[in-house]
Amino acid sequence: MSRTFVRGGGGFRVSGWVLVAAAAALAVVLVAGLVLAVVRLRRSRSAPTEADGPTPLPSAPDPGPEGTRRDLRPVGPQRPGDAVSGVLPRDLAGPPGGLALLQLSSQFCADCRASRAVLTDVAGEHPGLTVREVDVAMRPELVRLLGIRRTPTTLVVDPAGVELARHVGVPRRADLLGSLAPWRRTG
The missing domain is CATH 3.40.30.10 (Glutaredoxin)
Structure with missing residues (x-):
């Protein structure tokens, strides 16, 4: 399947696969733009206002120990020996x-x-x-x-x-x- 486009006397042929690839690339770009717009919208809705007080400084990312399978960051530090009876049923x-x-x-x-x-x-x-x-x-x-x-x-x-x-x-x-x-x- 190919199409011939004629422009001003000369012509060129475009394969159907090229058209499909171009349409797929355009779709990917549009979806990525939509996702980015949604993320920005959510962030702007959850952004603190001046009435909320000062914004805390972000902490440095903690990659965890070598070999960590999942990033399960704690809310606060827990030291061995601390009472956790209020946490553990x-x-x-x-x-x-x-x-x-x-x-x-x-x-x-x-x-x-x-x-x-x-x-x-x-x-x-x-x-x-x-x-x-x-x-x-x-x-x-x-x-x-x-x-x-x-x-x-x-x-x-x-x-x-x-x-x-x-x-x-x-x-x-x-x-x-x-x-x-x-x-x-x-x-």
Whole structure:
């Protein structure tokens, strides 16, 4: 399929595919312009006014640790040992007289499966130690409030909901046992 255009005595031929490619390029440019216009409109509607007070300075972007799969930036810093009982519901805190290994994971995380195996193995050898798992997609408020930036992240939590230790990534068995040692009863 080709068309011949005649102009002033000379002619040239244009392939049908060239016309299709040109139409597709024009459509892409129009869609990109529409998206840009919508984004600018939304930003202008949500922009603070002078009555709202001074605009806070933007913080520098935090790329997260090496190997981060998702950008899950916390709202504020969370230090190990800070009480999180107001954040964690009772079903995520440690059992009475014991500790919980709380794994924050995601559905398509291969490391989460490996982490779950380590946690289950350690908990099976220590009475009073339970394993609980939370999918971050189902509980995004925990991600923000606890400062979770990567899955898997494992928290050691006491019965009051206090974070005692944190392991990011697949915990090594020795490291996990080391973080449990100060809080485990001996005898």
